[in-house]
Amino acid sequence: MPVGTHILTVEDDERIRQAVKLALLDEGWAVSEAANGEDALNVFTAEPTDVVLIDIMLPGIDGFEVCRSIRRRSDVPIIMVTARADTHDVVAGLEAGADDYLTKPFAPKELSARIRALLRRSRNADSGELDRITVGDLEIRPDEGVVNRGGEELHLTKTEFKLLVELASSPGKVFSREALLERVWGYDYFGDGRLVDVHIRRLRTKVEADPASPRYVVTSRGLGYKLQT
Amino acid sequence: MARRPPRTRRLGLQARVALFYALGALLFSSALAGTAFVVTRNRLVDSAAERARDQVEANAGRIRNGLEDLPPPDQREAVAEGELDTVELTLDGTFRPNRTRSLLVFEGESRSIGGVEADAVPQPLRIVVQDGSAGQIITTNADGQSLLAIGVFIAAIDAEYYELARLDELDDTLATLRNILAGSAIGTAGLGAALGAWSARRLLRPIGNVSRTAQRIAAGDLSERLDPAVDPDLARLATSFNSMVATLAERLERDSRFASDVSHELRSPLMTLTASIEVLERRQDQLPEVAGQAVELLGTDIRRFQRLVEDLLEISRADAGAASLELSPLLLSEFLEQVVATTAAPGVEISHPADADDLIISADKRRLAQIISNLVDNADKYGGGATDVGYEGRGDVVRLWVGDRGAGVPLADRARIFDRFSRAGGEAGRRATATGSGLGLSLVAEHVRLHEGRVWVDDRPDTEDGAWFVVEIPVGDVESDGEFA
Numbered sequence: 001m002p003v004g005t006h007i008l009t010v011e012d013d014e015r016i017r018q019a020v021k022l023a024l025l026d027e028g029w030a031v032s033e034a035a036n037g038e039d040a041l042n043v044f045t046a047e048p049t050d051v052v053l054i055d056i057m058l059p060g061i062d063g064f065e066v067c068r069s070i071r072r073r074s075d076v077p078i079i080m081v082t083a084r085a086d087t088h089d090v091v092a093g094l095e096a097g098a099d100d101y102l103t104k105p106f107a108p109k110e111l112s113a114r115i116r117a118l119l120r121r122s123r124n125a126d127s128g129e130l131d132r133i134t135v136g137d138l139e140i141r142p143d144e145g146v147v148n149r150g151g152e153e154l155h156l157t158k159t160e161f162k163l164l165v166e167l168a169s170s171p172g173k174v175f176s177r178e179a180l181l182e183r184v185w186g187y188d189y190f191g192d193g194r195l196v197d198v199h200i201r202r203l204r205t206k207v208e209a210d211p212a213s214p215r216y217v218v219t220s221r222g223l224g225y226k227l228q229t
Numbered sequence: 230m231a232r233r234p235p236r237t238r239r240l241g242l243q244a245r246v247a248l249f250y251a252l253g254a255l256l257f258s259s260a261l262a263g264t265a266f267v268v269t270r271n272r273l274v275d276s277a278a279e280r281a282r283d284q285v286e287a288n289a290g291r292i293r294n295g296l297e298d299l300p301p302p303d304q305r306e307a308v309a310e311g312e313l314d315t316v317e318l319t320l321d322g323t324f325r326p327n328r329t330r331s332l333l334v335f336e337g338e339s340r341s342i343g344g345v346e347a348d349a350v351p352q353p354l355r356i357v358v359q360d361g362s363a364g365q366i367i368t369t370n371a372d373g374q375s376l377l378a379i380g381v382f383i384a385a386i387d388a389e390y391y392e393l394a395r396l397d398e399l400d401d402t403l404a405t406l407r408n409i410l411a412g413s414a415i416g417t418a419g420l421g422a423a424l425g426a427w428s429a430r431r432l433l434r435p436i437g438n439v440s441r442t443a444q445r446i447a448a449g450d451l452s453e454r455l456d457p458a459v460d461p462d463l464a465r466l467a468t469s470f471n472s473m474v475a476t477l478a479e480r481l482e483r484d485s486r487f488a489s490d491v492s493h494e495l496r497s498p499l500m501t502l503t504a505s506i507e508v509l510e511r512r513q514d515q516l517p518e519v520a521g522q523a524v525e526l527l528g529t530d531i532r533r534f535q536r537l538v539e540d541l542l543e544i545s546r547a548d549a550g551a552a553s554l555e556l557s558p559l560l561l562s563e564f565l566e567q568v569v570a571t572t573a574a575p576g577v578e579i580s581h582p583a584d585a586d587d588l589i590i591s592a593d594k595r596r597l598a599q600i601i602s603n604l605v606d607n608a609d610k611y612g613g614g615a616t617d618v619g620y621e622g623r624g625d626v627v628r629l630w631v632g633d634r635g636a637g638v639p640l641a642d643r644a645r646i647f648d649r650f651s652r653a654g655g656e657a658g659r660r661a662t663a664t665g666s667g668l669g670l671s672l673v674a675e676h677v678r679l680h681e682g683r684v685w686v687d688d689r690p691d692t693e694d695g696a697w698f699v700v701e702i703p704v705g706d707v708e709s710d711g712e713f714a
Contacts, residue, residue, distance in 0.1 A: 013500075015498070015501045019503075019504030022505065023507055083493070084542070105497075105538070105539075107503050108508075192594065193557050194555070223558055223560060223589065
C-alpha cells in the first residue's frame with residue numbers, strides 16, 4: 001500500500017474510534033480522528049486526507065451534513081457508517097455524496113478492503129487502451145479524468161467518473177448492477193444495488209441535460225444500465 | 230404453540246339461523262297451504278254436489294212423472310223380445326240426451342243407465358236411500374278416480390235412484406291447486422332460508438369485523454382497532470377487544486424494543502472487540518503459543534457473537550413489523566453465482582435450468598442473499614456441506630433449493646427446525662457446531678415470509694440420505710425499473 005495514505009475517521013464513540021484507529025494504523029495508514037462534525041470539518045481543512053470514514057449518528061452536525069460539506073469542497077472518497085443496512089440512511093448517505101457504506105458492527109478487514117478499492121479508483125481512473133471516448137456531445141478522456149459536455153468540463157467524483165468510463169467502455173452494452181459493483185467498487189462478492197442506483201442518479205444530474213429523462217445513461221429493463229450512443 | 234381449532238360438531242351459526250328460518254317458513258306456509266287446500270276442496274266439492282243434487286232431483290222428478298201412471302207389472306202389455314219395455318223407454322227418453330250414469334232400482338229390479346253396475350253404488354248410501362232419505366257420498370272407482378254418488382228415494386213409485394258423477398274436472402282443479410300450494414310452500418321455505426342467511430349475515434357482520442380485525446392483528450398490524458361507536462350492543466365487546474389489543478401491542482413492542490435496544494447497545498462494544506481482535510490476530514505469530522491459542526478462541530467467539538447480534542437485530546426488526554422489502558429485479562443465475570461464492574461452500578456447483586436467462590425476479594437482494602447463504606451455511610454446519618444448489622421457474626414463483634448429504638432432518642423436526650434457537654440434528658448437530666447463531670434458519674423463514682413465499686425441508690429427491698431445503702418465492706413485478714427512491 002502506498003505510504004502516506006491519510007484517513008480521517010469521524011466517530012463519536014471513543015472506544016470504537018480507538019479500535020478502528022488501531023486497525024487502520026496496523027494497515028500502515030496514517031489516521032486522524034474527529035469526535036463530531038465541527039471537528040471533522042476542521043481536521044479535513046487542516047490536514048490532507050485521502051479517505052473519510054463518517055458515522056451518520058453524530059452529535060451536533062450529523063453525518064449527512066458533514067458528508068455534504070466535504071463533498072462541496074472535494075471529491076475525496078467517503079465511506080458512511082450506518083446502523084442498519086435496510087434503512088433510508090443508506091440511500092440518504094449515498095445521496096449526500098458518500099461513495100460507499102458499511103453497517104455497524106463491521107469487521108476492520110472489510111473496511112480496509114473498501115478503502116483499498118476506493119484508493120485504487122482515485123489513483124487510477126484509466127480504462128486501458130482508450131484515451132478518448134465520444135458519445136453524442138460527451139467527450140470522456142479516461143487518462144486525464146476529464147469529461148466535457150459540449151466543450152464544457154463537468155465535475156464528477158472519482159466514483160462517478162469511473163462509473164461513466166465503465167459504461168463508456170462498451171457503449172450500448174447493458175451492464176448489470178452486479179457487474180458495475182464489481183468493476184467500479186471492486187467487490188468480488190455480492191453487493192448492494194443501491195450503491196449503483198444512487199451513483200447513476202448523481203451521474204445523471206451532471207451529464208444529462210434533463211436528468212428526469214436521461215439521454216445518455218439509460219436504464220435497461222430493470223436489469224442494469226447502459227450508455228446510449 | 231398452535232392450538233387446534235375445536236372440532237365442529239354442529240353447523241355454523243349462520244347455517245343454523247338460515248335452517249331455522251327455512252323450517253319455520255316451511256311449517257307456516259304448509260299449514261296455510263293445507264288449510265287453504267282443504268277449505269277450497271270442501272267448497273268445490275260442496276258446490277259440485279249441490280249442482281249434482283239439483284240434477285238428480287230433476288231427473289228423479291222426470292222418472293217419477295214417466296212411471297207414476299204405469300200400471301202394475303201384471304197388467305202391462307208384454308213386449309216382444311229385443312224391444313224396450315215401458316220403464317226402459319222412459320229412462321231412455323229421459324237420459325239419452327245427456328250421458329248421465331245412473332242406477333234405478335224399481336220394483337226390486339236394478340236398471341243401469343250408462344253402464345253403472347249395482348255394486349258400483351256404495352253400500353252405506355243404499356242403506357240410507359232404502360230408508361227413504363236422500364244421501365251422497367264420495368267414493369273412488371277402480372281406476373282411482375273420484376266419484377260423487379248421490380241417491381234419492383222416489384216415494385211415489387217406491388224406487389231408489391242413484392247417480393254417479395265423475396269428479397274429473399274437480400280432480401284436475403284440485404291437483405293444480407295442490408301443486409301451486411306445494412310449490413309456494415317450498416318457495417316460501419327457500420325465501421325463509423335466504424332471509425335467514427341474510428339476516429344472520431347482517432347480524433354476524435360486526436362479528437366478522439371483529440374476526441377480520443383479529444386476523445389483521447395476528448398478521449402483525451397491531452395498530453388495528455375496532456370502532457366502538459358503531460353498535461351500542463357491541464360497544465362493550467369492541468372496548469374490551471381494543472384494550473386487549475392495546476395491552477398486547479404494548480407488551481410486544483416492549484419486548485421487541487428490548488431485544489433491539491440490547492442488540493444496539495451490544496454493537497458498540499462489539500465494534501471495539503472485532504477491531505481489536507483483528508489487530509491481535511494479525512500479530513498472532515508474535516505472541517507466545519498459549520496466548521496465540523487464546524486469541525484464536527477469542528476471535529472465533531467474537532465473530533460468532535457478532536453474527537448473533539446481527540441476526541438478533543434483524544429478527545427484532547421483523548418482530549417489530551419494521552422490516553420492509555427493498556425490491557429490485559435480479560437475474561437469478563448471476564445472483565446465485567455471486568452469493569454462493571461468498572458462502573461456506575463457494576465451490577458448490579449450481580444447477581442452472583435451460584431457461585436460466587429468462588429467470589428474472591423481483592426480490593430484496595440483501596435478504597435473498599441471506600436466505601441462500603444461511604441455507605448453505607446451515608448445510609455446512611449440520612449436513613456435512615451443501616452438495617446441491619439449484620433453481621427453476623414454476624409459473625408465478627421460482628423455486629430454489631439447497632441440498633446436502635448429511636443425516637437429513639427427521640420428520641418430527643421439520644417444522645421446528647425453523648424456530649429460533651432450535652438446532653437441527655439434536656445433540657450430534659449441537660456438538661458439531663461452534664459458529665451458528667441459532668437464528669439462521671428462523672431468519673430464512675422470516676425473509677421468505679416477507680417475500681410472501683414458502684420454505685420447507687424435505688427428503689432428497691433422489692431418496693438418498695440428506696436434507697433438501699426448498700424456498701419458493703413469487704417472481705413479482707420485474708417490469709419496474711427497480712431503482713431505489
